[in-house]
Every structure is written in C-alpha cells, then in structure tokens.
Amino acid sequence: MRRDYYAVLGITATAAPREVRQAYRRLARQYSPDVNFWDERARVLYEEIAEAYRVLSDPTARDMYDRFGAAPGTVEALGVGRRGDDVHVAIDVPFAEVARGAAREVAVTRYSPCRACGARGRIAGGAACASCSARGVTRVSESVAITIPAGVDTGVQLRVPQEGSAGPFGGPRGDLIVSTRVAPHPFFARKGDSVHCEIALSIWEALRGARVKVPTPQGEAVIVVPPGTPSGRVFRLRGQGLPRLAQDGAGDLHVTIRVAMPEGLDARTEELVRDLERLLPLAPRAGLERFRAGAA
Numbered sequence: 173m174r175r176d177y178y179a180v181l182g183i184t185a186t187a188a189p190r191e192v193r194q195a196y197r198r199l200a201r202q203y204s205p206d207v208n209f210w211d212e213r214a215r216v217l218y219e220e221i222a223e224a225y226r227v228l229s230d231p232t233a234r235d236m237y238d239r240f241g242a243a244p245g246t247v248e249a250l251g252v253g254r255r256g257d258d259v260h261v262a263i264d265v266p267f268a269e270v271a272r273g274a275a276r277e278v279a280v281t282r283y284s285p286c287r288a289c290g291a292r293g294r295i296a297g298g299a300a301c302a303s304c305s306a307r308g309v310t311r312v313s314e315s316v317a318i319t320i321p322a323g324v325d326t327g328v329q330l331r332v333p334q335e336g337s338a339g340p341f342g343g344p345r346g347d348l349i350v351s352t353r354v355a356p357h358p359f360f361a362r363k364g365d366s367v368h369c370e371i372a373l374s375i376w377e378a379l380r381g382a383r384v385k386v387p388t389p390q391g392e393a394v395i396v397v398p399p400g401t402p403s404g405r406v407f408r409l410r411g412q413g414l415p416r417l418a419q420d421g422a423g424d425l426h427v428t429i430r431v432a433m434p435e436g437l438d439a440r441t442e443e444l445v446r447d448l449e450r451l452l453p454l455a456p457r458a459g460l461e462r463f464r465a466g467a468a
Contacts, residue, residue: 175220177228177462179222180220180223181199182227192228193314196221196224200222203218203221205260205349205351208366217232222257236269242419254339254343254348255339255343255344256282256337258336258348259281259282259335259346259349260349262265262352263276265324266355266458267356267357270389271322271389273388273415274317275318275320276368277316277318278313278315278318279314280313280315281311281312282314282336282348283311283312284300284309284314284338285309285337285338286304286308287303287310288301288303288304289304291338291341293341302393304388307340308341309340316332320352321417322415323365323415324417325354327351327353327401328417330349330350330352330413332391335347336348359387365412365414365415365423366414366425367389367424367425368426369386369387369412370427370429370430371384371386371428371429372400375434377397377427379401381400383396386427388412389412389413389464390412393409395409397429401429401431402429402431403429403430406427407426407427408425408427410424411424415459429456
C-alpha cells in the first residue's frame with residue numbers, strides 16, 4: 173500500500189508550499205541516486221519522495237489528494253499522461269571497454285505498462301486493476317541495450333532517452349541514467365586521458381640499449397631505449413593513451429623504465445663486475461660533501 177505523501181516528506185497536511193519544497197530538497201539530496209547509486213533501498217525511497225513531491229507541489233493535484241487520497245478512482249486523474257520518472261543504474265566498466273567502447277545489456281528495474289489492464293488502471297467492468305493497483309504501470313526488471321563510449325571514467329553519467337519508467341496510464345517513459353565506475357587495471361594507471369605504466373629492463377639492456385615491446389590500451393607499441401638509459405627515465409608515446417570522451421584524439425602513454433639488478437653474484441661474476449667498474453668508472457655522489465652539516 174502506498175504511504176501517505178505527507179508522511180513520506182515528513183511534513184504536516186497544513187504545510188505551506190515553501191515547507192513542501194524545502195522538505196523535498198532536503199530528502200532528495202539525502203537519497204539521490206547520484207550520491208547513493210549502489211544503494212537499492214535509497215533509490216526506491218528517492219522515487220517515493222519524487223512521487224510525493226509531484227503531487228503535493230501541484231495545487232490542483234494536492235487538493236484532489238487531500239479530498240480523495242490515493243483511491244483507485246483518483247489516481248488516474250492525478251497522473252494521466254504524465255511522463256515517467258528517470259531511472260538510475262550503476263555499472264562497473266572494465267578497462268578494455270574504456271579503451272574501445274562497448275555495447276552491453278543491463279538489467280533495469282523500472283515501471284512498465286501493466287499488461288493485465290493495458291495500462292488503463294481498470295479491467296473489464298470498470299474495477300480497479302489489482303496487478304498495478306490502478307496505476308497503469310507495474311514494477312519489473314527488464315534488459316536494456318546501452319552503448320558505453322570509449323573514454324568513460326568513474327562518475328560519468330550516460331543518458332539513454334526514453335528507457336526509464338513508463339508514465340501512468342500510457343504516459344511517455346522517462347530516461348535511463350547510467351553511472352559508470354571504472355575498474356582499476358593491474359598494469360595501467362589512469363590519469364585523465366593519459367595512462368602510466370612501468371617496464372623492467374635488465375641492466376644489460378639498459379647499458380647496451382634495446383627495442384622493447386610495450387602493451388598499450390589499444391594494442392602494442394615499440395620504444396627504442398638508447399644505451400646507458402637510467403632507471404626512472406620516462407618515455408612518452410603520444411596518442412597511445414585513452415580516447416578522449418566525446419572528442420577526437422587520445423591521451424598519451426607514459427612508460428617509466430625500471431632497471432632490474434642481478435642477484436646472487438658468485439666469485440667469478442663479482443670479478444667481472446669489478447672489471448666493468450674499472451672500465452666504466454662512475455662517481456654518482458660527487459659533490460655531496462658541500463651539503464654536509466657545517467660545510468661552507
């Protein structure tokens with residue numbers, strides 16, 4: 173049974189229009205699907221709050237509600253031809269779909285025209301339809317096709333026109349609002365449209381230089397590592413990041429080099445390393461003395 177609209181908004185039956193409006197705004201902020209889009213209970217409460225406000229904010233509809241309540245004979249008068257509510261759903265989007273976009277079917281719980289009464293709210297003989305409580309719509313879970321564009325990020329809202337709830341008694345559907353949450357990737361780190369990753373090189377590759385294949389969000393690329401490349405150097409591959417949402421082009425891929433050091437040296441390999449040290453002398457800490465405490 174539908175709850176009393178005044179009780180839904182937490183106001184008295186004598187509340188002024190301003191009180192109705194303030195109560196709705198306070199509750200709408202608290203239970204909005206934009207804030208609680210993973211909370212099914214909050215979404216149901218939000219729909220109930222929106223329905224109560226639609227009636228109580230309209231002087232004519234409120235007067236009819238005060239006189240007749242939500243009895244089957246007056247529900248139709250309050251809602252006939254009205255557009256249905258927007259419906260909010262949240263989905264997880266894997267990184268691969270962010271890079272390429274995707275078509276997907278999502279389960280949506282929404283109001284659809286009642287099949288038992290043909291969305292009229294009454295059955296043969298004029299009796300109220302028990303299947304929809306004389307509203308002309310019933311709550312069902314249905315599959316809706318959506319398109320996820322390349323480049324979406326967490327918090328993006330995609331609007332699918334006319335895929336929300338149907339309006340009472342044949343009223344048009346509202347829209348479907350899809351909120352996205354992008355799953356983290358084990359290799360790529362996203363920063364806007366740019367993508368960052370790390371590639372390991374052996375010390376020998378770093379010394380000699382190498383051509384290295386690097387995964388990208390779109391496939392694979394090759395970077396040319398010059399001889400003597402130090403650990404921590406970043407290579408920028410233009411246009412190899414993620415597509416820009418609703419724009420042309422793509423961000424960049426930033427590849428950081430990490431030099432892997434050999435472990436478990438025996439006596440022979442240690443002597444070889446000492447030979448290399450004599451051939452390629454380095455002084456990486458030269459000049460540190462001037463930072464010593466008390467130094468001029």
